Amino acid sequence: MSAALERRFEAARAVVDDAARMALSMRPPSGGPIAVQKSAQDWLTETDGAVEAFISRRMQALFPEDGFQGEEGGRARDGSLRWVVDPIDGTSNYARGRNRWCVSLGLLEGDRPVAGVIVAPALRETYTALAGHGAYLNGEKITASTVTDPRSAMIEMGWSSRVPKPVFMEKIGAVLDLGAMPRSGGSGALALTDVACGRLDGYIEIVINLWDVAAALVILSEAGARVSPFLRDGGIEGPGTILATAPGIADALSASVGIPLG
Template identity: 80%
Template sequence: MSVAIDRRLEAARAVVEDASRLALAMRPPSGGPSGSQKSAQDWLTEADGAVEAFVARRMQELFPEDGFQGEEGGSVRQGSLRWVIDPIDGTSNFARGRNRWCVSLGLLDGDRPVAGVINAPALGEIYTARLGGGAFMNGKPIHASPVTDTRSAMIEMGWSNRVPKPVFMEKIGAILDLGAMPRSGGSGALALADVACGRLDGYIEIVINLWDVAAALIILEEAGARVSPFLREGGLTGGATILAAAPGVAEALSQATGIPLA
């Protein structure tokens, strides 16, 4: 199986690089948002559909036996190995011509993340990992932050219109009470990648979908981060809560926010 996963990861990285170039070419100019709104602050652009269709077609040609699930198209193929794509994660940034967005493609073996690629072309960063093989950014090993004091920690929290304002404010308050510095960057996949490489010490989102985290889950695991049981808590079939954190602050962050760790 490891040989099969290696072959798929190598192919996925090449396909995602091509898809990222397509997305970069379609990125709107800087300014007010381009595209349509699905709901408050939830944007859809022409590039979302084009990138997903491109990757779906290429992966079917390469691995016709594999399943495939996309944010825009839903579950379009079944298979014991399943690719899950977010064609543009950080669409609100992308729609304004900003740089913080990515193409994210993860591979699951049943309910087990086994490989992932996150490509942020405007930032020049590619994150990859496979089960048991380590995590990398641009080919160099990455590891979660060594921070152990929450008063030195930088924590990002994602926002969703599906979360009541009091719940969001409660979690933000818990972060502030720890003495940590809150952040919000508009891309869940890249925030999780930042936890994996130590740029952030934690990331929380109360409701997030599988396509946002499918690639990041294995990257986090291989980088030594602690993560809540997202898939076991409903993440395979719907929105669920995620907490990812550096080992030295994970327990404190979990206790403060009430989000259990795996």
């Protein structure tokens, strides 16, 4: 299986790179959002469907026995190995012509993340990981932050209209009580890769979907970050909560926000 996974990993890198170039060429100009609004701050662009269809076709042609799941089309094919794609993560940024968005493709073997590729073409960044082989940014190995004091930590928290305001305020208040600096960047996948490479010391999102995290989970693991058991706790079939953190502040942050780690 190792050789089979390596073939898939190399193929995924090429396919996502092509898909990211497509998305970049279709990006709207700066200004008000050019997209359909599904709900509060939840957007859908023409590019989302085009990129997902492109990746689905390419992966089916290369590995017809594999399953496939996308944000827009749902679980289209089943298999012991399953590709999970978020065609544009950070759509609110993308729809306004901003740079902080990415194309994300993860590979699951059952309920185990085994490979991930995340390309942010406007930032010229590619994150990759294959289980057991390390995590990389533009070909250079990455590791989670060495921060040990929450008072010097930078923590991002994702926002969703599906989270009641009191719950959101409670969690962000807990981050502030630790003395950490809060951030919000509009892309869950890129926030998780920021934790993996040490640009952030933690990321919290109360309600997040599998396609947002599938590629990032293996990148985080290979980079030495600690992560809550998202897949075990229901993330395979529906939305779940995720906490990803640098190991040196993991216990303090987990206790403060009330999200257990794996």
